[in-house]
Amino acid sequence: MVRMQDLVVPVITPFDGNGEVDPLGIRDLFDFLIRAGVQNFYILGTTGEVFLMDKEERKRITELVVDNVSDKGNVFVHVGSSSTRETCELARHAESLGVAGIGAVTPFYFHVTQREMEQYYLEIARSVSEDLPVYLYNIPGCSTNDLLPRTVANLAEITNIVGIKNSMPDIFRLSQLIDETPDDFDVLIGADNILLSAILYGAKGSVSGNANVFPEIFLDFYKAMHDRDYERAHTQQILINRIANLLKNGANLAYFKHALLCRGCRPMFTRKPLLDLEEGEKKGLQKDIDEIMANYI
Numbered sequence: 001m002v003r004m005q006d007l008v009v010p011v012i013t014p015f016d017g018n019g020e021v022d023p024l025g026i027r028d029l030f031d032f033l034i035r036a037g038v039q040n041f042y043i044l045g046t047t048g049e050v051f052l053m054d055k056e057e058r059k060r061i062t063e064l065v066v067d068n069v070s071d072k073g074n075v076f077v078h079v080g081s082s083s084t085r086e087t088c089e090l091a092r093h094a095e096s097l098g099v100a101g102i103g104a105v106t107p108f109y110f111h112v113t114q115r116e117m118e119q120y121y122l123e124i125a126r127s128v129s130e131d132l133p134v135y136l137y138n139i140p141g142c143s144t145n146d147l148l149p150r151t152v153a154n155l156a157e158i159t160n161i162v163g164i165k166n167s168m169p170d171i172f173r174l175s176q177l178i179d180e181t182p183d184d185f186d187v188l189i190g191a192d193n194i195l196l197s198a199i200l201y202g203a204k205g206s207v208s209g210n211a212n213v214f215p216e217i218f219l220d221f222y223k224a225m226h227d228r229d230y231e232r233a234h235t236q237q238i239l240i241n242r243i244a245n246l247l248k249n250g251a252n253l254a255y256f257k258h259a260l261l262c263r264g265c266r267p268m269f270t271r272k273p274l275l276d277l278e279e280g281e282k283k284g285l286q287k288d289i290d291e292i293m294a295n296y297i
Helices: 025-038 055-068 084-096 114-126 149-155 171-180 191-200 215-226 231-245 253-262 279-296
Strands: 006-011 040-043 075-078 101-105 133-138 160-167 185-191 205-207
Touching: 006 025, 006 215, 025 055, 025 279, 040 055, 055 075, 055 084, 075 160, 084 101, 084 114, 101 114, 114 133, 114 149, 133 149, 133 185, 149 171, 149 231, 160 171, 171 185, 171 191, 185 191, 191 205, 191 231, 253 279
Parallel strands: 006 040, 006 205, 040 075, 075 101, 101 133, 133 160, 160 185, 185 205
Antiparallel strands: none
16 A cells, blocks of 8 residues: 655646646656656645646546546555536546546535545545545635544544645644544645644655745655655755745736746646736746745756
């Protein structure tokens, strides 16, 4: 059973200028990330603009990514939907392609109880094989529903529910999740500004949208941590904070896409209602990307 650990990149979805999925863009982006040394990919999540796609597009993108990555990395697929039925269908489809694992965001838009969220995840876990890793995904700032540590601890007892991506920039919540779940349960952080603190406390890794653009810097952070070179890790954390601010920390996905163009990838566009950057924003971002490239890559 392959597990999420260290750096996991929640990969953006390349669209062309008409807002259609761009297979060549997908190939180009994964080639870029694989050359940089990334091994763990989480597709079709928040960073991937997943909720601007229909079910069939999600299946097609999963197929394209699995084909492009092949044996060069581990593909984890976000399958969450507002419908439990659709989530389970997407989970079974992902498993049929031989992915490393799946993840699912909590139910969203409608306010649901802890009992309802627990049932949702139980049904997802039962819809796939017991040896397929299932990750919970908590991002209450977007979903409006907060999966509490006690509920996570209950779900951690299920054989194939093996971890959680928690996207709250809250070290206290992170510590609760780590303290209240078994040692072999993977708690991953989705907030880069507390990355060093999270890993030192016991998080198994991070799911970082900012790493789409500068994977080398995040990989160097993890190398420093494995080498117990905490001074260098701290230096990289400071740089990661700067990068997160520069890229709006995922709040505007057009920054990721234009930054990747600055790094030599094919042009990528957001899907409406999200809009691409204005010319002044592009020029300012280009200057900042060039400076980081010149000094840190």
